[in-house]
Amino acid sequence: MEQNDVISNLTEAVVTGNKDDATAYAEKALELGIDPYVAVIDGLAKGMEIMGVKYDNKEAYMPQLMMASNAMYGGMNILTPHLKKEDGEKSAVAIIGSVEGDVHDIGKNLVKTMLTANGFEAIDLGKDVEINDFTDAAIEHQADIISLSTLMTSTMDNMEATIKHIQDQGIRDKVKILIGGAPVTQAFADEVGADGTATDAMEAARLAKELLVDLSDNRWN
Ligand code: B12
Structure with a gap:
């Protein structure tokens, strides 16, 4: 065959x-x-x-x-x-999930797969993830990237609320925030203060790697 x-x-x-x-x-x-x-x-x-x-x-x-x-x-x-992992020093950590109210997770799981394949340690919080949980996990795991997914217009507000919570908890400069899913546009990403968006999982992983470069001076310790 x-x-x-x-x-x-x-x-x-x-x-x-x-x-x-x-x-x-x-x-x-x-x-x-x-x-x-x-x-x-x-x-x-x-x-x-x-x-x-x-x-x-x-x-x-x-x-x-x-x-x-x-x-x-x-x-x-x-x-x-x-899936081949790239060798290297300590993997960068990505916290990943679908935002509160949203149970779609197929795209999120593809993003996880591609991040993993690109050498990230992906901590998957699953779907319908409460707003606070992203921040808590980022602190616990000293995350570099937070990846938020949503497929519904009705849950886009929770994406914004999740980003606001990350800001309010004072860790915004330690993480890069990527958002994605069908209703997410670059304009929305700019508006809610995310660091970027992409239309597919492969691009998401590429962007995550790119953003890590900016973060190099600002890792947790
Ligand atoms: C499969 C599906 C379901 C499945 C989900 C199964 C699962 N485990 O995920 C089930 C049947 C459970 C479901 C339920 C519902 N669904 Co539904 N569902 C879909 C459907 C058909 C496909 C979504 C999908 O998986 N696409 C394939 C994946 C691979 O694509 P993706 O998720 O977009 O991900 C890619 C990119 O977006 C990107 N990406 C994703 N995440 C991220 C993150 C970052 C950081 C980046 C950079 C990129 C990125 O990369 C991914 C891979 O390349 C869409 C319609 C459509 N054509 O998209 C409707 C759709 C999303 N559903 C919809 C609705 C309304 C619902 C329900 C409310 C229906 C109901 N009345 O019960 C419920 C939701 C309940 C809830 N609270 O969440 C609507 C949303 C409307 C809207 N715009 O708000 C849609 C658009 C259908 C429609 N046309 O009305 N659904």
């Missing part, structure tokens, strides 16, 4: 919500030496993208979406441990 077939089968497994296939083709990808990065982005994540469009066009509904995400995670569980 060729690399392209495995990749398209991964996509198909997500679209059809077939977790067994997603797992099997993820294993096949490893067996064939396919870059797990490519298998995640061009295979699994592509399937989720297709499902998002189908949902918008009313060609798919919530149950199919749940099955698709379930299949995606089946494949991710196999591939994630094989």
